[in-house]
């Protein structure tokens with residue numbers, strides 16, 4: 029078979045009006061139980077089907093997986109105006125962040141995205157570099173030679189401190205006390221293997237009561253933070269340009285208290301776990317591939333000596349860049365993207381109605397052997413210029429695509445690279461947790477058990 033044939037779309041409709049192949053042998057069988065038992069296995073069974081559009085039915089929802097890069101591009105970029113984020117996301121997260129950037133639609137989304145963009149300009153982000161490196165060095169200072177480190181909580185605390193300082197300039201120690209319990213409650217609520225994901229928030233289950241309680245505490249902290257910042261702005265008249273100040277500078281109609289709460293929670297949810305998971309997976313993979321870790325250290329030593337990295341140094345560190353790219357391919361924290369058509373559409377030759385939830389899974393597309401040799405292998409060196417030039421657009425999209433792509437992409441990539449380099453300058457990481465990792469599909473792709481590494485001082 030020629031590469032062109034291998035790369036062509038897979039099975040489509042043979043006669044007009046055909047329906048996409050479905051998961052499960054019995055047509056119209058509800059797939060809820062199978063999703064509840066093992067979401068990742070559910071995705072993997074879709075990946076194993078020889079089809080680019082696969083239908084399913086979970087909790088009364090008709091859904092379609094789209095697994096070809098051309099379909100990803102069509103929905104996220106080319107015809108993005110025909111799609112919204114959709115009911116599935118609104119039902120689970122709308123109550124908390126429905127008026128934040130991630131879920132807003134139309135003109136209001138456009139207005140807020142434009143207002144917030146300055147906090148993410150390239151030059152602005154470069155000024156966050158020192159905080160990112162300094163905070164990482166502080167994390168490292170808490171470790172001793174031979175410590176067994178539980179990576180995710182360490183990286184979560186690091187990325188939360190960085191986010192709090194750079195984007196909101198708030199005292200994160202205080203905010204974390206109320207934020208962490210809320211995030212934890214939200215993680216359970218959005219875990220498709222947990223029944224609570226399917227129970228409306230109004231039903232007073234223990235999980236829903238916990239959400240209400242933790243949310244009230246978070247809102248109270250937020251009220252204090254907002255009051256302090258408003259008082260400071262009146263006293264000093266000094267304009268800051270972090271995200272919190274940008275939001276507070278909008279007029280009351282554009283940014284009332286509810287919107288502000290949703291917006292801040294959006295940034296804390298979107299920017300905190302995602303990067304912490306990226307770093308956790310990076311050390312898991314580098315710990316289990318000592319030869320790749322050695323190559324990374326050699327590059328760092330050659331370019332930086334023993335000094336800490338700056339944003340400008342990152343241009344000189346191509347292997348570090350490839351390591352991060354490969355980590356995000358294998359373990360994309362945003363493991364899927366959801367959309368719902370706003371008018372009837374045709375995708376991959378199939379007619380799809382406006383009630384359909386579209387699942388556009390990074391998890392499957394990033395591990396498709398049509399685009400990646402040995403797709404499950406950690407090979408940073410695969411990312412050569414030639415490979416990238418040959419790779420179909422949207423065979424790789426850890427930050428989404430089109431106008432709704434991640435506003436924090438540059439921030440996250442810089443943060444992850446500075447943190448990896450700063451830690452690798454100080455320690456060698458030896459694997460304690462070995463593959464395969466057990467993963468859960470919560471808001472983000474998360475390990476179910478602690479991921480540990482032993483650190484050795486260099």
Ligand code: HEM
Pocket residue numbers: 113129130131141195294295298299300302303306360361362365366425426427428429431432433434435436437439440
């Ligand atoms: C490795 C880290 C990250 C990953 C993998 C990631 C992934 C993504 C993806 C895939 C989307 C698009 C979702 C969709 O189209 O439905 C997105 C949107 C978004 N991300 Fe990130 N993200 C990361 C870090 C961050 C950071 C650090 C921030 C903030 C500082 C952030 C803030 C946002 C926001 C606000 C949106 C919504 C943008 C909009 O709709 O206009 N993300 N992210």
